[in-house]
Amino acid sequence: MNAVDPVTMWIIIVGLALGSYVLRFVFLGLVGDRPMPHWLLRHLRYTAVAILPALIAPLVVWPTATGGQPDIPRMAAAAVALMAGLITKNVLAAIFSGAATLYALLYLLG
Amino acid sequence: MADTTSKSYYWKGFRDGTPFIFVAIPFGTLFGVFATETGLTIIQTMAFTATVFAGAAQFAALQLLQDNAPTLIILASALAVNLRMAMYSASLTPYLGAAPLWQRAIGAYLVVDQSYASCMVRFEKEPNMTVPQRMAYFFGSVSPITPLWILSTYLGAVLGTRIPESWALDFALPITFLAMIGPMMRTLPHVVAALVAITVSLLTVAVPYNLGLLVAGCTGMMAGAQAELWLERRKVTS
Numbered sequence: 001m002n003a004v005d006p007v008t009m010w011i012i013i014v015g016l017a018l019g020s021y022v023l024r025f026v027f028l029g030l031v032g033d034r035p036m037p038h039w040l041l042r043h044l045r046y047t048a049v050a051i052l053p054a055l056i057a058p059l060v061v062w063p064t065a066t067g068g069q070p071d072i073p074r075m076a077a078a079a080v081a082l083m084a085g086l087i088t089k090n091v092l093a094a095i096f097s098g099a100a101t102l103y104a105l106l107y108l109l110g
Numbered sequence: 111m112a113d114t115t116s117k118s119y120y121w122k123g124f125r126d127g128t129p130f131i132f133v134a135i136p137f138g139t140l141f142g143v144f145a146t147e148t149g150l151t152i153i154q155t156m157a158f159t160a161t162v163f164a165g166a167a168q169f170a171a172l173q174l175l176q177d178n179a180p181t182l183i184i185l186a187s188a189l190a191v192n193l194r195m196a197m198y199s200a201s202l203t204p205y206l207g208a209a210p211l212w213q214r215a216i217g218a219y220l221v222v223d224q225s226y227a228s229c230m231v232r233f234e235k236e237p238n239m240t241v242p243q244r245m246a247y248f249f250g251s252v253s254p255i256t257p258l259w260i261l262s263t264y265l266g267a268v269l270g271t272r273i274p275e276s277w278a279l280d281f282a283l284p285i286t287f288l289a290m291i292g293p294m295m296r297t298l299p300h301v302v303a304a305l306v307a308i309t310v311s312l313l314t315v316a317v318p319y320n321l322g323l324l325v326a327g328c329t330g331m332m333a334g335a336q337a338e339l340w341l342e343r344r345k346v347t348s
Contacts, residue, residue, distance in 0.1 A: 004149040004175065012171055012184055013154060017161035019189045025218035027200035032207045036200065042335040046303035047197040049294050050330025053304045054311035054323055055166060055191060056284045061312060065280040074281055081285045085292015091227070092129045094289030102281055110276070 073105035116246040119239070123228065123250025130224040134255040135262045136282040137165050141172075142266020143273055148172045152267050159263040163219065163256075167191040169283065170323075183321070190324045198226040205233050206248065208241045217248055223290060225252040298341065303334025 027036075060078040062068040081098025085091065138159070145155040150172075162168055171188040179187075198221050206214060228251040233244060266273070273279065295301050307330025314322030 004154075006154075008181055009150060009154055009175075011181055012175070012188075013158045013161065015181075015185045016158075016167065016171060016188050016192075019185065020162050020164055020167065020192050020195065021219060023189065023192050023196040024199050024221040025215065026196055027203045028206060028218050028221070029211070029214050031200070031203055039335075041200070042338060043331045044197040044200055045338075046299065046331045046334030047327070048194045049291065049300045050303045050307035050334060051191065051194055051323070051327040052166075052287050052291055054307040054326035054330060055170070056287050057308040057311045058315045059284050060288075062315070063280065065275070065278065074278075074284070077281060078284055078288055081288040082292055085289045086295060087292075089293040091289050091293060092132065094292055095132060095285055098285040098289060099282075102278055102285070106276070106278060 073102050073109060076105055077102035115240075116242045119243040120246040120250040120253075122232070123247035124253050125250075126228045126232065127224060127251035128254045130228075130255050131258050133224065133282075133286050134259040136279055137286060138259045138262030139266035139269075139273070140279045140282055141165060141168055142263040142268070143270055143279070144169065144172055144266075145263075146267050146270040148176055150267075152264075155267045156260070156264060160260055163259075164192050164195065164222065165259075166283070166287070177318075179318075187321070187323065190327065193327070194223075195221055198223075202226065202229065202248075205229070205244050206241065209245050213245050217245065220249070220252045220256070222252065222255075224255055227290070297338075299334045299337035302337040303330040306330045306333035 056078075060075060061070060063071050063074050065071075066074070077098045080101040081094050084097040085094035088094065141159060142155060145158065145168075150158070158168060167188040170191045171184050174184045174187055199218065202221065206217065209217070225248060229244070229248050232247055233239065239247070291304065295304065307326045310329045311322055311326035314325055316322075317325070
């Protein structure tokens with residue numbers, strides 16, 4: 001097991017805890033009912049749909065569990081989860097069809 | 111918050127939030143396992159998961175820690191992953207901004223993908239809800255997953271590497287987020303933002319310290335905003 005310097009680790013934990021809270025509180029707590037500039041809202045509307053896909057795209061193409069080798073069950077599961085979400089608009093249905101695809105293909109190809 | 115209608119909205123939120131336990135349990139377990147593998151103590155892991163309360167950012171921080179990234183880069187990148195919380199906060203403000211400050215202060219800590227998603231569906235469907243009812247619904251929607259998230263992190267940290275690799279828990283994160291992304295693709299600009307962000311993130315994957323994620327996220331947001339402006343202009347001229 002690798003050792004993590006405790007001071008560094010606690011700086012990261014406390015920094016992230018405070019930073020995350022500030023991000024969550026800033027609008028809800030401080031802005032309240034005051035209006036925000038349109039250009040900012042326009043960009044904020046696309047934060048989730050930009051950051052989340054950017055975060056997972058490399059994990060789908062080069063999964064860590066396979067040592068970065070592209071992997072058919074994981075690619076297929078990703079495609080199924082995305083398509084099921086697009087078609088059904090149902091998060092749970094998408095999760096389950098993605099997971100089912102992953103396990104079925106891991107079993108068949110593994 | 112104690113009157114009966116608020117109470118029933120709390121349970122409505124609770125019911126709508128319950129399916130997300132299928133996300134919180136594997137995701138929390140996986141974080142516990144990953145944290146132990148990275149070398150965190152149980153206390154560090156639990157402090158991390160209970161105070162930050164944002165799975166994706168926690169994973170990003172640990173991944174960078176394993177890559178020996180500088181502390182400042184770790185903080186900046188993980189907070190960039192959490193920038194969407196600011197958007198959720200902004201988007202919830204018109205609905206909850208009039209609630210008492212202490213409720214908003216506690217609520218802010220509980221702004222996560224799941225509570226945000228549940229609330230936006232319900233608030234848009236029932237525009238006549240009062241602020242106390244909305245607040246009750248919000249707290250209800252995170253009630254099922256919060257204790258299970260913390261408990262499953264603990265179990266993951268304790269059981270650690272004894273969880274077989276064949277369970278492929280590593281892929282709970284991509285599947286969960288992909289499943290959430292599908293229903294988010296409401297308009298053309300949303301699709302443009304996602305496609306641009308994916309392309310840039312794959313092109314910048316070699317950039318150190320996950321900085322490619324920041325670049326990809328910002329580029330995607332700008333693309334989405336520009337696509338929206340372009341659509342608006344076309345509507346005006348046609």
